[in-house]
Amino acid sequence: MNQVTQKSTPDLQGLPNITFRQLEVFRVVCHEGSYANAALELRNTRANIKRVCEDFEKAVGRSLFTDGPNRILLPTPFAQGLLGQVSPLSRGLRRLGESVRALHAKGRILRFAAAGEFFKGGLFTDFLARLQITDSFRPCFLRIETKRFRPALLNAECDVYFGIGIVASDRLDLVNLASVPWKIECGPAYRGKIPTKPAELPQGKWWIADTGESEATSNLLDAFHSAGAKAGRIFSSESIEQPLDDEIVFSPEMTVRHSSGSANTWPCLWFSAVLRKHHPYSELMPRLTGSALS
Amino acid sequence: MDIELSGLLLFRHLAQTGSFTETGKHWKISQPAVSLMIGRLESAVGLILLERSSTGTKLTTAGTQFLEHANEVCDAYLAFTDGMRHIGRRMDREVLVGIDRSWFGLILSREFPLAKPPAGVVPVICDLGENWGESLESTQYDVVVAGRFLRAGLCAGIQEAVIRVERGITVAWNPDFYPFDPVNFSFPEILRTSVLIPDSGVVTGFASSLRLWCEHAYGMHPANSVSFSSEAEAATAACAGLGVLLAPGDSMPRLDHIGEGMTHVRTFEFLLPEAYTFGVYCRSDENSKEVLSVAATLGKLGKKLFA
Numbered sequence: 001m002n003q004v005t006q007k008s009t010p011d012l013q014g015l016p017n018i019t020f021r022q023l024e025v026f027r028v029v030c031h032e033g034s035y036a037n038a039a040l041e042l043r044n045t046r047a048n049i050k051r052v053c054e055d056f057e058k059a060v061g062r063s064l065f066t067d068g069p070n071r072i073l074l075p076t077p078f079a080q081g082l083l084g085q086v087s088p089l090s091r092g093l094r095r096l097g098e099s100v101r102a103l104h105a106k107g108r109i110l111r112f113a114a115a116g117e118f119f120k121g122g123l124f125t126d127f128l129a130r131l132q133i134t135d136s137f138r139p140c141f142l143r144i145e146t147k148r149f150r151p152a153l154l155n156a157e158c159d160v161y162f163g164i165g166i167v168a169s170d171r172l173d174l175v176n177l178a179s180v181p182w183k184i185e186c187g188p189a190y191r192g193k194i195p196t197k198p199a200e201l202p203q204g205k206w207w208i209a210d211t212g213e214s215e216a217t218s219n220l221l222d223a224f225h226s227a228g229a230k231a232g233r234i235f236s237s238e239s240i241e242q243p244l245d246d247e248i249v250f251s252p253e254m255t256v257r258h259s260s261g262s263a264n265t266w267p268c269l270w271f272s273a274v275l276r277k278h279h280p281y282s283e284l285m286p287r288l289t290g291s292a293l294s
Numbered sequence: 295m296d297i298e299l300s301g302l303l304l305f306r307h308l309a310q311t312g313s314f315t316e317t318g319k320h321w322k323i324s325q326p327a328v329s330l331m332i333g334r335l336e337s338a339v340g341l342i343l344l345e346r347s348s349t350g351t352k353l354t355t356a357g358t359q360f361l362e363h364a365n366e367v368c369d370a371y372l373a374f375t376d377g378m379r380h381i382g383r384r385m386d387r388e389v390l391v392g393i394d395r396s397w398f399g400l401i402l403s404r405e406f407p408l409a410k411p412p413a414g415v416v417p418v419i420c421d422l423g424e425n426w427g428e429s430l431e432s433t434q435y436d437v438v439v440a441g442r443f444l445r446a447g448l449c450a451g452i453q454e455a456v457i458r459v460e461r462g463i464t465v466a467w468n469p470d471f472y473p474f475d476p477v478n479f480s481f482p483e484i485l486r487t488s489v490l491i492p493d494s495g496v497v498t499g500f501a502s503s504l505r506l507w508c509e510h511a512y513g514m515h516p517a518n519s520v521s522f523s524s525e526a527e528a529a530t531a532a533c534a535g536l537g538v539l540l541a542p543g544d545s546m547p548r549l550d551h552i553g554e555g556m557t558h559v560r561t562f563e564f565l566l567p568e569a570y571t572f573g574v575y576c577r578s579d580e581n582s583k584e585v586l587s588v589a590a591t592l593g594k595l596g597k598k599l600f601a
Contacts, residue, residue: 015303015375021296060378062385081381089299089374092367097295099363100339103356108341155346156354280336 020093022056023086025049026064030083033072108281110137113144113158122254123271124162127177131291136283146212153276160284164252165212165220165269173277173285176270178293183253187246197265199228201248209251210236212269223267299371301335304328305343306368309361312350373432380433387415389588392422392429394440395495395524397548398458398572398600402439402592409595412587424494427452430575436585439592441572443542446499453578455589457596460543460570462563463504466556471535479559485516488537490528493521497542497570504540526552543570572600 029038039046057064068074118124133139144152149161153172168174195201210217217234224232235242252269273288307317318325336343343357393399403419411417426438431451474483485508491501508515522528525541529552532539546553574593576585
């Protein structure tokens with residue numbers, strides 16, 4: 001006894017989750033009649049090919065192959081019908097692939113961004129001179145202030161943001177490129193006996209300038225304290241309390257070129273590159289890491 | 295480049311609407327899921343396709359170039375899935391029947407399950423979308439039962455079995471609110487009011503033909519036009535004095551008690567002798583016995599009920 005089924009809408013939204021690779025593998029397996037031969041043709045392993053076919057079967061919701069004589073894989077009637085439908089889609093996908101390759105060959109636009117002060121030179125330009133990118137990218141530069149670099153990266157307004165004292169976060173990858181040298185200013189009283197390590201800092205008479213994200217600066221203050229310094233403070237241009245003339249002030253020196261040889265005894269801020277996690281340009285992360293100074 | 299084809303459809307929709315939320319709503323997935331799939335697509339092709347901002351999403355230069363070819367793939371993918379479902383239905387001996395929201399359609403979808411379907415066939419009834427002619431040709435449906443105004447919906451690839459033909463159109467209003475004279479009726483007068491029209495899911499081509507007709511014959515559009523998802527809803531609104539009902543063919547007998555108290559006029563009966571046609575449609579090259587037998591059963595049942 002057969003029944004009439006009622007559906008509220010045709011199931012148009014539940015499209016099968018098919019991939020380009022599944023279609024290509026399906027076509028070759030149908031043609032070759034064996035997973036092993038298809039693996040040879042596609043320069044892959046039999047297990048991988050079989051897995052892709054199984055995924056495709058799951059996506060279309062029906063079995064595609066049956067075992068024939070002499071261990072030949074026979075397409076089911078459903079698979080035979082499907083094979084007739086695959087060609088226009090494969091053709092379109094191949095053309096799409098070619099256009100993507102052409103866009104890659106032409107060089108993709110890579111948008112670097114940094115806050116205004118970085119464009120003066122020093123750390124930023126020094127790093128750019130080291131970075132090898134012009135072979136696959138066309139770089140351009142944007143000026144974005146530190147307070148809005150996160151939305152700018154997440155909204156794909158820029159690809160890589162350069163800054164100092166930046167804290168890692170969930171959806172962004174951080175690459176530390178170089179340590180930032182300190183400019184240590186101290187009053188005339190210290191002439192000739194400038195402290196050389198954290199433990200020598202006079203208690204309560206030293207300050208760190210708040211230049212990056214405030215979380216990074218307070219982490220840095222903790223690092224100074226762990227290294228033996230006592231009772232330091234953070235100040236910014238808006239702070240009510242400001243360092244006195246006879247107190248020591250640490251502020252990052254961004255405009256000097258980095259000298260990799262100088263051993264630094266002070267905990268320091270990092271000059272970092274930040275980019276979206278899983279950025280579409282997969283080459284970007286290794287290039288940035290490769291250009292970082294250890 | 296191993297791209298997910300559903301990601302391409304999302305990308306195309308996003309490019310058209312500029313909104314992740316709207317795209318999610320259309321494809322019935324959450325907005326973060328759209329973001330995730332677009333992110334996966336961008337990673338797969340190694341290109342930045344979209345720039346997001348608080349005012350909307352726009353295509354990057356690479357995105358614009360990518361979309362040109364993605365369009366072709368999306369169309370091929372939709373055709374592929376239609377074809378795939380069609381093959382699946384053939385194997386399961388399922389016949390997908392799309393029925394419109396007209397009075398005839400509602401009765402048929404109620405009566406058809408009670409009638410004995412052809413042996414071994416599993417008819418599946420579903421709602422009919424817009425442009426059902428194209429959907430039928432692209433195998434989204436196997437049989438369509440629908441009404442059309444004039445020649446709307448017809449195309450070379452589909453064949454029709456007429457169940458009922460009605461002349462002209464019906465204009466109905468509540469005399470407490472509108473002073474039109476049913477004896478010396480002048481059609482352009484009603485265009486100064488709100489017209490209440492059943493939408494294309496009730497009768498295909500009615501609203502659009504009417505608009506064209508008003509523009510060509512009278513050089514004007516109705517002052518206001520409201521679409522309804524059924525003739526009865528439009529009539530209820532007209533009864534409440536919200537406007538004048540315009541319906542295809544002979545609408546009053548279908549409205550039953552809703553039409554009581556309304557004044558109506560049948561007009562354009564001689565100008566449009568085949569204004570409203572209700573029929574059963576299937577593809578011209580259809581060779582499945584299951585589909586043809588279901589179409590025949592529906593046609594026979596329709597004739598019995600409405601002819």
